[in-house]
Amino acid sequence: xxxxxxxxxxVVGGGPAGLSAAxxxxxxxxxxxxxxxxxxxxxxxxxxxxxxxxxRAQHAGVRGxxxxxxxxxxxxxxxxxxxxxAEVAGYYPDGVLTFKKDQKWCKLRPERVIFCTGASExxxxxxxxxxxxxxxxxxxxxxxxxxxxxxxxxxxxxGAGNIGLIVSYQLxxxxxxxxxxxxxxxxxxxxxxxASKVRRLGVPIMTRHxxxxxxxxxxxxxxxxxxxxxxxxPVEGTxxxxxxxxxxxxxxxxxxxxxxxxxxxxxxxxxxxxxxxPICDEDLQTTVEGVYVAGxxxxxxxxxxxxxxxxxxxxxxxxxxxxxxxxxYRQRREELLHELAALRSGPTGAKIREGLQKMQQAQPLRxxxxxxxxx
Amino acid sequence: xxxxxxxxxxxxxxxxxRRVKFYFEGEALEGREGEPVAAALHAAGVKVxxxxxxxERPRGFFCAIGNCSACLMRVDGRxxxxxxxxxxxxxxxxxxxxxxxxxxx
Numbered sequence: 001x002x003x004x005x006x007x008x009x010x011v012v013g014g015g016p017a018g019l020s021a022a023x024x025x026x027x028x029x030x031x032x033x034x035x036x037x038x039x040x041x042x043x044x045x046x047x048x049x050x051x052x053x054x055x056r057a058q059h060a061g062v063r064g065x066x067x068x069x070x071x072x073x074x075x076x077x078x079x080x081x082x083x084x085x086a087e088v089a090g091y092y093p094d095g096v097l098t099f100k101k102d103q104k105w106c107k108l109r110p111e112r113v114i115f116c117t118g119a120s121e122x123x124x125x126x127x128x129x130x131x132x133x134x135x136x137x138x139x140x141x142x143x144x145x146x147x148x149x150x151x152x153x154x155x156x157x158x159g160a161g162n163i164g165l166i167v168s169y170q171l172x173x174x175x176x177x178x179x180x181x182x183x184x185x186x187x188x189x190x191x192x193x194x195a196s197k198v199r200r201l202g203v204p205i206m207t208r209h210x211x212x213x214x215x216x217x218x219x220x221x222x223x224x225x226x227x228x229x230x231x232x233x234p235v236e237g238t239x240x241x242x243x244x245x246x247x248x249x250x251x252x253x254x255x256x257x258x259x260x261x262x263x264x265x266x267x268x269x270x271x272x273x274x275x276x277x278p279i280c281d282e283d284l285q286t287t288v289e290g291v292y293v294a295g296x297x298x299x300x301x302x303x304x305x306x307x308x309x310x311x312x313x314x315x316x317x318x319x320x321x322x323x324x325x326x327x328x329y330r331q332r333r334e335e336l337l338h339e340l341a342a343l344r345s346g347p348t349g350a351k352i353r354e355g356l357q358k359m360q361q362a363q364p365l366r367x368x369x370x371x372x373x374x375x
Numbered sequence: 376x377x378x379x380x381x382x383x384x385x386x387x388x389x390x391x392x393r394r395v396k397f398y399f400e401g402e403a404l405e406g407r408e409g410e411p412v413a414a415a416l417h418a419a420g421v422k423v424x425x426x427x428x429x430x431e432r433p434r435g436f437f438c439a440i441g442n443c444s445a446c447l448m449r450v451d452g453r454x455x456x457x458x459x460x461x462x463x464x465x466x467x468x469x470x471x472x473x474x475x476x477x478x479x480x
Binding site for chain 2: 037044049063065120121123130134135136138139140143145147149151152174175219256
């Protein structure tokens with residue numbers, strides 16, 4: 001028998017965005033069900049051992065690994081129902097979400113849905129990049145910080161954004177040598193505080209360099225690094241061999257937007273936000289009424305902004321369900337937008353600001369049907 | 376003791392499951408109950424989890440959270456098991472998968 005029920009708000013994904021969305025909507029009185037494929041809450045927070053920045057609203061000073069418990073406790077107090085081990089596979093035109101739980105297919109029909117599905121790690125193509133030992137940075141964090149297993153004794157990090165820098169530091173904490181961090185861009189993309197931490201510990205950060213080959217027959221045994229010229233092409237004669245057992249790719253993320261494609265949301269290609277993202281308004285409602293998005297799924301950023309976006313989407317849902325009066329809604333919305341603006345200020349937020357500007361200009365994508373073709 | 380297992384960490388403490396025996400390509404190995412099969416194999420020094428369909432290139436895990444399918448193996452006769460998520464159990468029989476895997480078994 002197929003399990004089917006209804007609820008007011010379904011949140012898909014129980015990471016920083018999803019838990020925050022659930023908390024905001026439930027605090028305002030909405031009935032919320034969170035679906036998550038993992039066996040516990042937190043999404044990728046469960047491997048973030050570093051202390052967060054930002055403001056108190058974003059749990060600044062608290063380690064990422066401690067945030068899921070804080071949010072879950074509050075959400076449970078507010079009556080949020082959380083279903084774990086629930087992998088959402090489909091969202092249908094009649095508003096039904098299908099998910100697999102304990103090898104059974106279940107259905108849920110919510111009045112509103114908030115997709116907080118996160119992102120997946122990008123790959124980088126170079127000879128040997130398919131060898132075992134080439135890992136996503138997040139994979140290394142999971143292996144090391146969740147399961148207590150090192151990826152190897154010597155690791156090359158590719159990418160000096162915040163993820164590359166933070167994971168390098170975490171590798172050092174786990175007793176792993178980081179042979180170098182290579183970064184193709186002119187500048188280090190991550191915060192200076194993270195960069196100086198790893199530099200102080202003796203890890204070279206090589207800007208204008210990339211990995212051009214992974215060596216090894218069955219698994220990674222080393223890598224060739226090369227300098228890049230103005231056209232981003234490798235400069236002949238600058239090859240350097242490094243001995244390493246693993247190559248960790250921290251070259252960005254792509255929003256996990258499949259369910260929003262399925263829902264028929266208009267999508268826009270915005271590289272600054274990580275690829276295809278749903279076009280949405282300031283409440284984070286997509287072009288499909290009742291379908292909201294928050295966190296990396298709406299544009300790749302940090303966990304701190306994901307939490308604020310989750311709040312915003314939760315607030316928008318509660319407002320559309322008449323659970324909050326207009327004055328309070330506007331005031332709360334201003335607060336959250338202010339928090340987000342602060343997170344996106346300064347040079348590190350420039351890319352996101354550009355992306356969001358593109359979002360405002362984006363035209364809904366129209367499906368072109370070729371009718372009566374004459375060929 | 377595996378050189379891959381973290382013994383001491385400045386922030387984290389790992390609550391590992393009990394030691395269990397499992398089989399990889401017929402060879403008995405030891406892992407911790409409940410950890411992902413791919414993590415247990417990695418700790419035992421096994422990084423090659425399958426071979427690709429066309430060019431039979433070795434594959435190891437890439438994303439470790441069930442997104443990418445690079446870690447599909449045969450587990451107790453079932454093909455295409457995402458071993459980065461599959462919890463390790465006592466006596467599991469784990470084999471490298473060749474290509475797309477045989478669904479009949």
